[in-house]
Each structure stands twice: as C-alpha cells, then as structure tokens.
Amino acid sequence: MSTVAVVGTGVIGASWAAHFLAHGLDVVATDPASDAEEKLRDDVTAILPPDDAAIDRLRFVADAGEAAAAADFVQENGPEREDVKHALFAVLDEAARPDVILASSSSGLLPSVIARGCPRHPERVVIGHPFNPPHLIPLVEVVPGRDTAPEVVDRAVEFYTSVGKRPIRLSQELPGHVANRLQAALWQEAYSLVERGVATVADIDTAIAYGPGLRWAVLGPFANQHLSGGAGGLAHVLRHLGPPTEAWWRDLGRVHLTPELAETLVAGVDAELAGTDHDRLVAARDAVLDRLLAAKAAQPDLP
Ligand SMILES: NC(=O)c1ccc[n+]([C@@H]2O[C@H](COP(=O)([O-])OP(=O)(O)OC[C@H]3O[C@@H](n4cnc5c(N)ncnc54)[C@H](O)[C@@H]3O)[C@@H](O)[C@H]2O)c1
Numbered sequence: 141m142s143t144v145a146v147v148g149t150g151v152i153g154a155s156w157a158a159h160f161l162a163h164g165l166d167v168v169a170t171d172p173a174s175d176a177e178e179k180l181r182d183d184v185t186a187i188l189p190p191d192d193a194a195i196d197r198l199r200f201v202a203d204a205g206e207a208a209a210a211a212d213f214v215q216e217n218g219p220e221r222e223d224v225k226h227a228l229f230a231v232l233d234e235a236a237r238p239d240v241i242l243a244s245s246s247s248g249l250l251p252s253v254i255a256r257g258c259p260r261h262p263e264r265v266v267i268g269h270p271f272n273p274p275h276l277i278p279l280v281e282v283v284p285g286r287d288t289a290p291e292v293v294d295r296a297v298e299f300y301t302s303v304g305k306r307p308i309r310l311s312q313e314l315p316g317h318v319a320n321r322l323q324a325a326l327w328q329e330a331y332s333l334v335e336r337g338v339a340t341v342a343d344i345d346t347a348i349a350y351g352p353g354l355r356w357a358v359l360g361p362f363a364n365q366h367l368s369g370g371a372g373g374l375a376h377v378l379r380h381l382g383p384p385t386e387a388w389w390r391d392l393g394r395v396h397l398t399p400e401l402a403e404t405l406v407a408g409v410d411a412e413l414a415g416t417d418h419d420r421l422v423a424a425r426d427a428v429l430d431r432l433l434a435a436k437a438a439q440p441d442l443p
Contacts, residue, residue: 141299142166145211145236147204147228149176152245152274153217154183159275160215161194163303168199170207176200187275204228205235208242213299215268217245222253229257229265236264241296243268248316251285263289266296269317270305276429278306281317332393334408335401341408357432358442 142165146157149171157167157180169180177200188194201207208214214236218228225244232242242265244254255265267283274280280300284293293309300307310317316324330344339347355364362374369377395401413421436442 141212141302143168143211143213145170145204145207145214146217147171147207147214147232148217148219149180149183150217152270152272153215154180155187155273155275156215156217156245156270157198158184158187160303161197162188162192162275164194165303166197166199168201168207168210170201170204172203187273204231208232208235208240209237211236211240214240214242215245216242220247220249222249225249225254226257229254230259233258233260233262233265238264240264241266241292241299243296245270245274248320250313250315251283251288252313253285255285255287262287264292266292267313267317268296268300268307269319271319273426276426276433278304278433279319280305280307281310281319282307283310283313283317285313328395329392331395331397331401331405334404335395336393340411341405342412345412358436363443 144156144160144165144167146153146160146167146169149157149169153169153171157169160167161184169177171177171180173179180200181195181198184195184198199210201210208231214232216225216228216232218224225246229242229244236242238261242258244251244265244267246254246267247269249267251265251267254267255262258265262285265285266288267281267285269281269283271277271279282293282296282300284290297307297309308318314321326348333339333344334341352364359367365377366374369375369380372380
C-alpha cells in the first residue's frame with residue numbers, strides 16, 4: 141500500500157491527507173471546489189510539523205476518477221448526501237482497480253446505500269468513519285454493508301492499524317454507526333436539560349468536560365463503571381445502581397430541534413465562549429489531545 145486517494149478535501153479530507161502523508165504514504169487528492177488545491181496545501185502544511193518534506197508526496201488532480209485510478213486505497217470525504225455519494229462512488233468504482241478498497245468517511249450513511257453507486261464491485265465498499273480531527277483522534281469505525289466482502293473489512297482494519305489508527309469493526313450497518321449514536325444519546329439529554337431549564341449550556345459542558353468526560357478519555361463507559369463497583373466490579377454496580385438507573389431512563393427527555401431550541405443552544409454556547417478566540421481554542425484542544433494521547437500511550441496498563 142503506497143498511494144491513498146483522498147477524495148473531497150474539506151475539514152475531514154485535509155486532515156486525513158496530512159495523516160497519511162505523515163505515515164509515509166503518497167496522497168493523490170481531489171476536490172471540485174475552485175480554490176481546493178491551495179486550501180488543501182495550506183491546511184496540510186498547518187497540520188504537519190514545520191518544513192516537513194512529506195508535503196512533497198501530495199499530488200492534486202482534477203477529478204475523482206484520476207485519483208482513484210492512481211490509488212491503492214480510496215478514502216472518500218465528500219458531502220454527507222446520498223445523491224452525491226452515489227454519483228461519486230460510481231466514478232470511483234469505474235476507475236479504481238478491482239482490489240482497491242473504497243472507504244467512505246460518512247458520519248452516518250449506510251454503506252449498502254452508498255454502494256448502490258457501484259454496480260461493478262460493491263463488495264469493496266466499506267465505511268471507514270474517523271473522528272474529527274482524523275490526524276489526532278485514533279478511532280475509525282469500519283462498517284460493512286450487505287455486499288461488503290469480509291476480507292475487505294479485514295484489509296481495511298489492517299490498513300487503518302498500519303497508519304496508527306484504532307479501528308473497531310461493526311458487525312452490521314446502522315444509521316450513525318456506534319460512536320455517533322452514543323454522542324446523539326448524550327446530546328438528546330443535554331438539549332432536553334437546557335430546554336427544561338435545568339442547567340445552562342455552559343454548566344452542562346462543565347459537567348462533562350470536568351466530570352465524566354475526563355474518565356471517558358481514559359477508559360470507556362463500561363470499564364469506568366466496572367471500576368466504580370470496587371471489588372464487586374460491574375456485576376455489583378448493575379445490581380446496586382441498575383434499578384435507579386432504570387428509573388432515570390424513564391425520565392430522560394425526547395427533544396425536537398425546533399428553531400426556538402436551536403436558538404437557545406446557540407445563544408448558550410455563544411455566552412459560554414464569549415471572548416474566546418476560535419483558532420486559539422482549536423489549537424488548545426489539539427495541544428491537550430496530543431499530550432493526552434502521549435500520556436495514554438506511555439501507560440501500559442490501559443487497554
Ligand atoms: N466534520 C466532521 O466532524 C466529520 C467527522 C467524521 C466524518 N465526517 C464525514 O466526512 C465527510 C466530509 O465531511 P466534512 O466535514 O469534511 O465536509 P466539508 O464540507 O468540510 O468537505 C466536503 C468537501 O467535499 C467537496 N466535494 C463536493 N462535491 C464533491 C465531489 N463530487 N467529489 C469530491 N469532493 C466533493 C467539497 O468541495 C468540500 O471540500 C462527510 O461524509 C462527513 O459525514 C465529518
């Protein structure tokens with residue numbers, strides 16, 4: 141595997157491109173936006189270490205077919221719209237060698253639906269869903285569709301592992317995959333708490349970022365819950381706190397994103413971040429993520 145096609149070079153595509161380059165691969169990128177090449181080069185340069193020669197392995201081409209034809213692996217990052225993905229995957233399927241995996245970064249579309257654009261080789265279409273920013277967050281969700289060959293899933297997992305990612309394999313497709321469904325469950329209750337006037341947007345952000353979010357960055361929800369049970373572990377927690385948790389579930393909110401609620405949420409986050417510079421906040425988040433990942437890597441007792 142030496143050349144990856146990065147198709148669509150917006151927020152996610154640019155970050156993937158930098159990641160693949162940093163791991164020694166050649167990248168052939170494409171995006172139809174008029175200023176796409178210049179913007180991609182700026183974005184990749186900002187992510188790579190200063191004066192990194194890896195940028196010399198980035199080639200920009202005019203169309204998706206040309207990129208796919210040159211690639212050993214395709215990472216698609218176009219707009220999250222079924223019609224766009226169909227048209228794009230038809231081009232990729234036509235141009236790529238039959239053994240080349242066509243992976244979509246889609247946040248929640250079903251791979252079987254995306255593969256409808258691929259009459260030739262639907263068996264090589266898979267979701268390879270990263271988390272923003274892909275050059276920092278290790279998780280990739282690998283999701284097969286109805287027609288995806290099991291060996292394609294194996295090879296995708298192997299490829300992502302080889303470039304330092306931490307892939308998980310889903311056994312079936314479903315809207316939003318796994319991690320975004322978990323986030324959606326949390327957002328549903330967070331929005332509901334704001335709507336009910338229980339807490340402000342800023343307080344809910346504090347509750348997670350200075351509360352359970354700190355532990356979730358180290359261990360997942362099950363392992364954390366297991367530790368909460370002391371010597372009795374998860375079995376004890378489920379016996380002891382399971383029944384009250386079931387009562388909380390019955391009270392959880394169900395929200396609709398009405399224009400009024402959206403306005404309240406946006407006003408809440410604006411108030412929380414008033415006086416904060418956007419670019420400095422992103423840089424601070426990324427710097428802390430970097431150190432956190434290094435600290436985790438140095439801790440052999442973590443799973
Ligand atoms: N932003 C996130 O947090 C995030 C996280 C994980 C996955 N994703 C997924 O990644 C994909 C891209 O999202 P994004 O946030 O980078 O969006 P974005 O809007 O930043 O980028 C999309 C890019 O696709 C380009 N594009 C439009 N039509 C195209 C075509 N026919 N062929 C190739 N490129 C085309 C656009 O010019 C744009 O540069 C989506 O499927 C999204 O669900 C997004």
